[in-house]
Amino acid sequence: MTNNPVDSTVLQQQAKTRQEIETAITQMFAPEDEGLRHALVAAKEGGLPEIQISAIQGKLLQLLATACNAHKILEIGSLAGYSGIWLARALPTSGRLITLEINPKHAEVVRGSFAAAGIADRTEVRVGQALELLPHLESEAPFDFFFIDADKAPYPQYLAWAIRLSRPGSIIVADNCIRRGAALHETEGMNADTAGLVQYNKHASGDARLVSLALAMDEDYTDGFTISVVRQA
Ligand code: DHB
Ligand code: MG
Numbered sequence: 001m002t003n004n005p006v007d008s009t010v011l012q013q014q015a016k017t018r019q020e021i022e023t024a025i026t027q028m029f030a031p032e033d034e035g036l037r038h039a040l041v042a043a044k045e046g047g048l049p050e051i052q053i054s055a056i057q058g059k060l061l062q063l064l065a066t067a068c069n070a071h072k073i074l075e076i077g078s079l080a081g082y083s084g085i086w087l088a089r090a091l092p093t094s095g096r097l098i099t100l101e102i103n104p105k106h107a108e109v110v111r112g113s114f115a116a117a118g119i120a121d122r123t124e125v126r127v128g129q130a131l132e133l134l135p136h137l138e139s140e141a142p143f144d145f146f147f148i149d150a151d152k153a154p155y156p157q158y159l160a161w162a163i164r165l166s167r168p169g170s171i172i173v174a175d176n177c178i179r180r181g182a183a184l185h186e187t188e189g190m191n192a193d194t195a196g197l198v199q200y201n202k203h204a205s206g207d208a209r210l211v212s213l214a215l216a217m218d219e220d221y222t223d224g225f226t227i228s229v230v231r232q233a
Contacts, residue, residue: 015220022056022219030059035085035117042116043080046109052079053149053175054219058086061147061173064227065090068171070144074137075099076130076158077150081110081117087147088119097123098137100130100150130154134161142167149175152193155200159228163209168232177201177214177226184214204228 032040032055044050053061065073065087071094073087078101088097097119101107107125114123126133130150137143146162148155155174162172176197177183182190183197190198204212204226212228 018221019219022054026055030055033117035113035119036082038116039081039085039113042109042113043082046106048080048106048109050080052082057175057217057225058083060217060225062086062090064171064173065145068144068169068229070171071095072140072143073097073145073147074143074162074165075147075149076134076162077101077148078107078110078125079149081113083147083149084110084114084123085117085119087145088114088117088123091122093122095122098126098140099123100126100128100133102127102129102150131157134158134165137165141165142170144170146170146172147175148173152176153196155196156203159200159203163207163230166230168230170230172204172210172228172230174200174204174226176223178216178223180222201226 061083070090071092073091075084075087075097078084078099084097084099091097099110101110104127107127110125114120131154143165144167148158148162150158159172159174166172177200179194179197182194183201186198201214204210209231210228211231212226214226215224216222217224
């Protein structure tokens with residue numbers, strides 16, 4: 001950043017341009033339907049944290065789930081149910097989204113939002129600690145698509161589980177993998193959340209079973225997804 005008034009005007013103009021582009025892409029490619037808007041209102045009324053992904057990110061999840069012909073989707077961390085609705089809309093009627101949520105009150109809000117969005121028949125909210133629930137999912141594997149957006153410290157373990165529960169061609173997406181750059185390199189004294197994200201990116205980028213890329217693509221391009229595809233053996 002700078003104190004130079006000319007430079008700061010340029011920066012403001014760039015930020016404004018990026019915002020206009022974001023708005024135009026959202027309106028053209030990722031408009032929110034009634035179900036998505038309802039989920040946001042229900043989450044706010046329920047006191048859930050307002051940290052859901054953007055509409056463009058939701059549409060990207062839907063696009064990627066469609067690209068891998070997803071019939072079975074596993075989400076780790078339900079939050080407001082917002083990402084779950086985007087994802088479930090990529091499923092055929094016989095498809096299934098299982099979403100893991102640690103907070104039983106939040107899980108109830110999410111179930112209500114799934115019902116209001118007309119996707120109750122193909123979704124299931126399982127309540128508990130993800131690391132305790134994941135071993136029980138082996139009998140239901142393989143999953144075609146994974147979205148990880150839960151507590152950050154265990155992200156590397158969530159990735160290991162996703163790979164274990166995948167098939168060649170499965171897609172694994174994790175939110176918050178940039179964090180203004182903090183998730184991309186180790187720093188002394190970093191907290192457990194940041195350490196989990198750094199390890200996640202190290203594993204995702206270095207694992208020979210995956211093709212991966214981190215993409216800065218949230219509202220202000222300072223955070224985003226790491227996307228991995230499981231290679232053919
Ligand atoms: C936080 C968690 C998220 O998943 C997110 O997208 C943004 C913030 C958080 O815990 O602060
Ligand atoms: Mg997140």
